[in-house]
Amino acid sequence: GQQVMQIPQYQHVQEGEDFTTYCNSSTTLSNIQWYKQRPGGHPVFLIQLVKSGEVKKQKRLTFQFGEAKKNSSLHITATQTTDVGTYFCAGGASGSRLTFGEGTQLTVNP
């Protein structure tokens, strides 16, 4: 079945440093979604990418979808303490349900 892998599992950064998490799928995806879960909270939808090579930005967050539609990345510029949480990617493929990665847990030291 479809597998979605995410690295790294944990990332500790100093406030102001950049952060990137990577997502790789075993199969070609129709779309990739990103979610954020704050400590003690629930996953909240951030964005969806659909097109090959697509890049979307949300303030300091940049999301990319690979040309082959099998990988994606989320990059945060100049992290802030409010960025703390776990970031999940979720891949959608034709004929199968949305599959979540294991998540990257980000901690930001002030």
Added chain:
Amino acid sequence: NAGVMQNPRHLVRRRGQEARLRCSPMKGHSHVYWYRQLPEEGLKFMVYLQKENIIDESGMPKERFSAEFPKEGPSILRIQQVVRGDSAAYFCASSLLGDQNTEAFFGQGTRLTVV
């Protein structure tokens, strides 16, 4: 428009008891997913339901766990004869459409503790 509602938020059960977790999807959503999350871990898919139908239960343990989504009322995740290993956060998500391109809206989860 209320979001996905889960109750209870916290549930404590003794070993051997039954746990019933409820999920009311967003208004207009007929697709419901249940996930389990252990501390410091990712979301593990359990089951996908539409009204009155189980579409995909490939993530459900074969014994003690069951789920339903009746025509009227919330979706129910039922765990019989709970054991300590069932302690986890259980999240429900709903979507407007059932295909893989649709955003999922999550509830706040039920934190189950088995003592």
